Each structure stands twice: as structure tokens, then as C-alpha cells.
Amino acid sequence: MKREALSRRDFLSGGKRSEAACIRPPGIVEDALAACTGCDQCVEHCPASIISLADGLPALDFTLGECTFCGACAEHCPEPVFTTGHIHRFDHIVSFAATCLSFQRVDCQACRDVCPTAAIRFRPVRGGPFVPDLIASACTGCGACISVCPVGAVAAVPLNAEAIHA
Ligand code: SF4
Ligand code: SF4
Ligand code: SF4
Known part of the structure; x- marks a missing residue:
């Protein structure tokens, strides 16, 4: 199931969201995004339904709910995109x-x-x-x-x- 891209794109900076301002699911570093195929598995398995594909890459929308750091997105990703291991805080x-x-x-x-x-x-x-x-x-x-x-x-x-x- 695909969801729309971030519904309020400016929450990071207060202005228009740039690509660099996307907040990724926990465990992803930007360099690893090249391995993402846009398969939607992280979107499908997020129990909070806060992941969507923005320009084909996973991004979070906190206006929809919170991240519980459950790790389901990383667990179901078939590619080497989540490279930091299980983390419990964002940067x-x-x-x-x-x-x-x-x-x-x-x-x-x-x-x-x-x-x-x-x-x-x-x-x-x-x-x-x-x-x-x-x-x-x-x-x-x-x-x-x-x-x-x-x-x-x-x-x-x-x-x-x-x-x-x-
Ligand atoms: S850690 Fe869990 S709640 Fe947070 S984005 Fe991933 S699947 Fe969703
Ligand atoms: S939830 Fe209420 S107190 Fe907190 S920032 Fe929003 S308006 Fe202010
Ligand atoms: S941990 Fe930080 S982001 Fe989460 S609810 Fe508390 S103040 Fe907000």
C-alpha cells in the first residue's frame, strides 16, 4: 500500500522541504539510500504508518504519528539500506x-x-x-x-x- 508523500513537508525547517531535509526511518544514513529500490516494504510494515515514499525513497511524516523505534522497517528491508543497526534516537x-x-x-x-x-x-x-x-x-x-x-x-x-x- 502506497501512501502519499509527506503531507506537511515543511516541518523540519519551517519552509519548503528540500530533499536534504527529509527525515528517514531510524537506521538509515543518506549514503545507503542508493541501495533502496523503492520496494515499499518499510512502508508496509511500519505499525505507526508514518513512512511514505518521497521521490521513491522512504521518509517519515511525524504529523501522522510517532516513531517507536520498533525496528520493523529495518527488519523488513531486503536491501542494505538500514546500516546503523537498531537505534533509539534520531539526530x-x-x-x-x-x-x-x-x-x-x-x-x-x-x-x-x-x-x-x-x-x-x-x-x-x-x-x-x-x-x-x-x-x-x-x-x-x-x-x-x-x-x-x-x-x-x-x-x-x-x-x-x-x-x-x-
Ligand atoms: S522504527 Fe518502527 S515506528 Fe519507527 S519508522 Fe520504523 S517501522 Fe515505523
Ligand atoms: S501541543 Fe500545545 S503546548 Fe505543545 S507546542 Fe502544541 S500548542 Fe504548544
Ligand atoms: S522525545 Fe522529543 S520528539 Fe519525542 S515527544 Fe518527547 S520532546 Fe517530542
Whole structure:
């Protein structure tokens, strides 16, 4: 079963998604993508249904759900595409945009509630609701917070980039 390519292509950078900005299933390095035949096996076997083929190569869409690092995509790939072994974190974390409801003085803590590693805490702000703050060292980049945010205010950013706390 093929799914459409990433439905919100700009979640990584806030702008139009470039090819380099694609987030691959865990265990893939870009150099190994040359071995991908586009067979769809990773797409078929992802229990979270977050993998699609974008330009014939696997890419993740965290607006559809989170990666649990289950390893099913790597397990079912018949080609030498997943070369890093079973990993449990991505090389990105997340940041929160100014459109976050909390920054708009609307109480929301949905992202914190779903984070499997308790990487999101809320800090008080004078005269308003608490706002999200990321504990970067605890974030695996799983995308759970991205999928639940009602206003699309959570984005993935490279691990070495400074998380934005607007
Ligand atoms: S590790 Fe599991 S949940 Fe994550 S992309 Fe692969 S199959 Fe999907
Ligand atoms: S789920 Fe979205 S809107 Fe709600 S607090 Fe988190 S970032 Fe803000
Ligand atoms: S991406 Fe990071 S902050 Fe968001 S739910 Fe996953 S571990 Fe938590």
C-alpha cells in the first residue's frame, strides 16, 4: 500500500522541504539510500504508518504519528539500506514555534502529555499559562509531540541546532 508523500513537508525547517531535509526511518544514513529500490516494504510494515515514499525513497511524516523505534522497517528491508543497526534516537530534536497555544495565552500541554521520555516541561510565565521547554538531552526525536500539537507548532530541528523557545 502506497501512501502519499509527506503531507506537511515543511516541518523540519519551517519552509519548503528540500530533499536534504527529509527525515528517514531510524537506521538509515543518506549514503545507503542508493541501495533502496523503492520496494515499499518499510512502508508496509511500519505499525505507526508514518513512512511514505518521497521521490521513491522512504521518509517519515511525524504529523501522522510517532516513531517507536520498533525496528520493523529495518527488519523488513531486503536491501542494505538500514546500516546503523537498531537505534533509539534520531539526530534531531524538536523546537516550539511562537504559534504554540501556550505562547498565545491558551492553556495546552498536549505535547508534554504524550512525550515518552518526559523531555518536555512547562515553565511559568508571568501573567500567562505555562509554556513548553525542551530538555534536549532527553528528546529522542520520536515525533510524538509533533503529531498531537493542534496548531502544528512543533518542528524537528537538527540535534546540534539550538532549540527555539519563543
Ligand atoms: S522504527 Fe518502527 S515506528 Fe519507527 S519508522 Fe520504523 S517501522 Fe515505523
Ligand atoms: S501541543 Fe502544541 S500548542 Fe500545545 S503546548 Fe505543545 S507546542 Fe504548544
Ligand atoms: S520528539 Fe522529543 S520532546 Fe517530542 S515527544 Fe519525542 S522525545 Fe518527547
